[in-house]
Amino acid sequence: MGDTDNRDHVKGHRSRLRERFLKGGADALADYELLELILFLAIPRRDVKPLAKDLIARFGSYAAVLSADVDKLRGMKGLGDTAIAAIKSVQASALHLSRAGATGRPVMGNWAAVQEYLQGAMGNIPREQFRLMFLDRKNALIADEVLSDGTIDRTAVYTREVVRRGLELEAGALILVHNHPSGDPAPSHADVQMTKEISDACHRVGIKVHDHIIVGKTGQASFKDLGLL
Numbered sequence: 001m002g003d004t005d006n007r008d009h010v011k012g013h014r015s016r017l018r019e020r021f022l023k024g025g026a027d028a029l030a031d032y033e034l035l036e037l038i039l040f041l042a043i044p045r046r047d048v049k050p051l052a053k054d055l056i057a058r059f060g061s062y063a064a065v066l067s068a069d070v071d072k073l074r075g076m077k078g079l080g081d082t083a084i085a086a087i088k089s090v091q092a093s094a095l096h097l098s099r100a101g102a103t104g105r106p107v108m109g110n111w112a113a114v115q116e117y118l119q120g121a122m123g124n125i126p127r128e129q130f131r132l133m134f135l136d137r138k139n140a141l142i143a144d145e146v147l148s149d150g151t152i153d154r155t156a157v158y159t160r161e162v163v164r165r166g167l168e169l170e171a172g173a174l175i176l177v178h179n180h181p182s183g184d185p186a187p188s189h190a191d192v193q194m195t196k197e198i199s200d201a202c203h204r205v206g207i208k209v210h211d212h213i214i215v216g217k218t219g220q221a222s223f224k225d226l227g228l229l
Contacts, residue, residue: 013047014040031062038090042083051078066091067124095121099144107139107175107210114141115213115220122179122215130178132162135210137172158194159201166207174202176212185216187228195223 014036020028021037029037032052039048055076059065066087073084099117107114114133122129127150134143147161166174176195180186187195191214199209212223223229 013049032056035062035065035087038086039083042080042086046078051076055079061124063120064124066094069126072126107133107135107141118177118213118215118220122177123217125179126181128178128181130158130176132165133175133177134166134169134171135173135175136170139173139210142171143169159198162198163201163205163207166202167205171207173208173210175210177215178212179215183217185214185219185221187212187214187221187223187226192223192228195229199229 017029017033017036018040021033026034032049035052035055036048039052043051055065056062058076059068059072068087070084070088073079073087074081095117099121118131122131129146129150130148131144131146133141134145136142145165147158147165162174162176176198178191191212195209195212202209209229210224212229214221
């Protein structure tokens with residue numbers, strides 16, 4: 001196939017894929033085809049189907065590709081910074097949308113939206129992250145912040161930070177969240193001990209810890225539901 005024939009083939013494939021997406025939405029496309037649509041924006045002339053399939057094979061799923069670290073994406077042959085920015089912008093947009101659905105309303109009456117947001121934000125990241133969701137006196141979300149990005153191994157320091165930030169925000173309550181990169185959301189002994197220390201310290205200053213959520217690759221564990229809080 002000559003260069004002209006190849007360009008025509010790529011152009012025709014892209015046109016058909018876009019048309020199928022616009023008519024049928026995401027359900028009309030396979031995961032690698034959705035990834036192709038993103039790559040189209042950054043790689044205008046090359047056939048990106050092989051790259052899309054390689055990315056999903058390397059990281060395990062469409063969601064894992066979107067959540068992958070920039071440095072790991074840079075390790076993929078044929079993927080430049082423009083394409084990486086396109087991938088990460090789609091992830092950022094999805095998180096903004098799901099966060100908007102969880103903000104400004106009482107969290108306890110909007111729990112499905114909160115869980116969906118947390119799963120998207122933390123379910124596929126390859127390292128442990130500790131997040132705080134601060135609530136006002138009516139249990140509406142007022143702040144969602146990452147306290148640490150790495151292994152939780154300095155509980156006393158984090159306890160002081162949690163209390164300090166809660167008082168700064170005049171929070172009435174909070175929810176602790178972290179992920180297990182292993183995929184299993186079951187709490188460890190260290191998780192239980194950390195939660196007790198933070199909960200006790202917050203209680204002393206009038207801040208209630210509603211829950212501690214552990215996010216795994218395909219599910220979540222709630223300390224409240226497990227009777228641990």
